[in-house]
Amino acid sequence: MSSFKNYWNKFVSQNPAGSFLQSYDWGVFQEHVGQAPYFIVVTERKVFSTDLHKIKRYTSRISKGWLFVALVLVYRLPFGKTYLYAPRGPIVDFLAFGNKKPLVLFQEFLKEVAKIARKEHAIFFRMDPEWLGSEEVKKFVRGLNMQESFKEVQPRETIILDLMKNEDRLLEGMHPKTRYNIRLAERKGVRCQVSGVKDKNFDAVWKLFQETAKRDQFHLHQREYYERMLQIDGRFTDGRLTVGLFTAEYKNKILAANIIAFFGGRATYLHGASSQEHRNVMAPFLLHWEVIREAKRRGCTEYDLWGISEKKWPGVTRFKRGFGGSEVEYIGTYDYIFDDFWYNLYKLGQKVRRSIP
Numbered sequence: 001m002s003s004f005k006n007y008w009n010k011f012v013s014q015n016p017a018g019s020f021l022q023s024y025d026w027g028v029f030q031e032h033v034g035q036a037p038y039f040i041v042v043t044e045r046k047v048f049s050t051d052l053h054k055i056k057r058y059t060s061r062i063s064k065g066w067l068f069v070a071l072v073l074v075y076r077l078p079f080g081k082t083y084l085y086a087p088r089g090p091i092v093d094f095l096a097f098g099n100k101k102p103l104v105l106f107q108e109f110l111k112e113v114a115k116i117a118r119k120e121h122a123i124f125f126r127m128d129p130e131w132l133g134s135e136e137v138k139k140f141v142r143g144l145n146m147q148e149s150f151k152e153v154q155p156r157e158t159i160i161l162d163l164m165k166n167e168d169r170l171l172e173g174m175h176p177k178t179r180y181n182i183r184l185a186e187r188k189g190v191r192c193q194v195s196g197v198k199d200k201n202f203d204a205v206w207k208l209f210q211e212t213a214k215r216d217q218f219h220l221h222q223r224e225y226y227e228r229m230l231q232i233d234g235r236f237t238d239g240r241l242t243v244g245l246f247t248a249e250y251k252n253k254i255l256a257a258n259i260i261a262f263f264g265g266r267a268t269y270l271h272g273a274s275s276q277e278h279r280n281v282m283a284p285f286l287l288h289w290e291v292i293r294e295a296k297r298r299g300c301t302e303y304d305l306w307g308i309s310e311k312k313w314p315g316v317t318r319f320k321r322g323f324g325g326s327e328v329e330y331i332g333t334y335d336y337i338f339d340d341f342w343y344n345l346y347k348l349g350q351k352v353r354r355s356i357p
Helices: 005-011 025-030 050-062 102-120 135-142 169-173 174-189 202-216 223-229 283-297 313-319 340-355
Strands: 038-045 047-051 066-076 082-085 121-126 159-163 189-196 242-250 253-263 266-274 300-304 328-330 334-336
Touching: 005 025, 005 066, 005 340, 025 038, 025 050, 025 066, 038 102, 047 050, 047 102, 066 121, 102 121, 169 283, 174 223, 174 283, 174 340, 202 223, 202 242, 202 253, 202 266, 242 283, 242 313, 253 283, 253 300, 266 283, 283 300, 334 340
Parallel strands: 082 121, 266 300
Antiparallel strands: 038 047, 038 066, 066 082, 121 334, 159 300, 159 328, 189 242, 242 253, 253 266
């Protein structure tokens, strides 16, 4: 791995709001599945950006007063248009700003984004950083002439488990029914393991994801998307991203599967699926517990259960809350518009699309 990649991942992973979605490895993955990634760096003196093919030019610019970074992805739209999106970004080191004013530096960042927008014919830039949703922060974002988006991409609310606690304390922090279900699954003989796309049981896992998506009415990517994602394997070293597939079996049948991202000190629950069969053995409860234990073994200090909402996902929210942890609310999703006409047209198209059964 080159110096730029190393320093990028180190900067992101060591930031309290540093998500795997802003890692260098996620940018590489996104290029494989069709999105063009740009890496933007704001330093004490200037702002620069690069794509994957020009990265070697910037090895001399590493570790020179980075204040914040953003992995920005280009999403293609009809009529030759695009939009830009920084998933869970930018990553900002507010403590390093000193006398520099955040608003001025962020305006310089948006100028660099605008350069990319002109090159890629983008109609807007979208971001949803892991900044806590205080009124002060929201006021700061509005001061940048950004408006709250009509579409939430990453979940605004989530639950974070503190993995610095030992296993006994983690169990004590759970709802009694969750603890009971974990032990019940153990007594019933549910077996959990780490799998992969090359394992013969991935066909069964994929069918389980399709079944769950149909039942719970959520969007599913193509199978190749998940196969490529599960090939991201940084061996959890040097702050690199690793994605793992965890399964729970009962009587030689997979009843639950979770896709987990490990990056920095955090494990993140990305995708999950469960069968309607043998629901009485409580396989999903034990599977999450084994993921938590594995995350602790890998040195993670946090487990992000990745999204709750009483309105959208009441059952899932109740399930996740059973594991304890702290509920966190971020500022949400904001758009910076470059072309009002095309933005409103895109917004209308999205509204029509959601209204079609």
